[in-house]
Amino acid sequence: MKQTLESVTATQQLAAQLAPLLQPGDVLLLTGELGAGKTTFTQGLAHALGIKRYVKSPTFTLIREYQEGRLPLYHMDVYRLENGGGDDLGLEEYFDGDGVSVVEWPQFVADLWPANYLSFDFSRTGDQQRQVQITAQGQRGTALLQALAEVMNGK
C-alpha cells in the first residue's frame, strides 16, 4: 500500500491512526534515507500511545524504552550496526516482549527480523512531501495492515 504524506502532520497522523491498532509484540520496521521521516513517524506514534517524553532517535544508545504509554514502546535505531554486531542486542526479546518495537535501519539486522511485522519505507518526494510504501509480513502483519487500510480509507 502506498500513501502520500503532504506534511509532517500527515506523517504523524498516519502513526496516530496505527497506534490504537497495535498489540504487544507488534514490530514496525522503518526504512528510508536520512531525513525521510522515520523519527517523525515514531514521534507521532509515541504521542498517540500517550508517551509524553520527547522521543529522539537513539542512534548512540541503539535502543530506548518508553514505559509510560498504553503499551511500552521500544525504539531502536541500528544505523551504527552497518558492519554487524546486532546479534548481542537481544532484539528478539524486545520483539517478543510486552510492547511495540520500532526499528530504524532494520536492513542492518536483516537476519533478526521476526516472522510478523509491518514495514514502512519512506522516501522524500518534495520539501514537505514524503511517500510511504507499507508492506506486511506474516499473519499478524497482514491483519494489521488490513486494519490500518480500513482506518485510512475511513471504513
Ligand SMILES: Nc1ncnc2c1ncn2[C@@H]1O[C@H](COP(=O)(O)OP(=O)(O)OP(=O)(O)O)[C@@H](O)[C@H]1O
Ligand atoms: N511529510 C513529512 N514527513 C516527515 N518529515 C517531514 C515531512 N516534511 C518535512 N519533514 C522534515 O523532514 C525531516 C525528517 O527527519 P526525521 O528525523 O524524521 O528523518 P529520519 O528518517 O528519522 O532520519 P534519520 O535516519 O537521520 O534519523 C524533519 O526535519 C521533518 O520536519
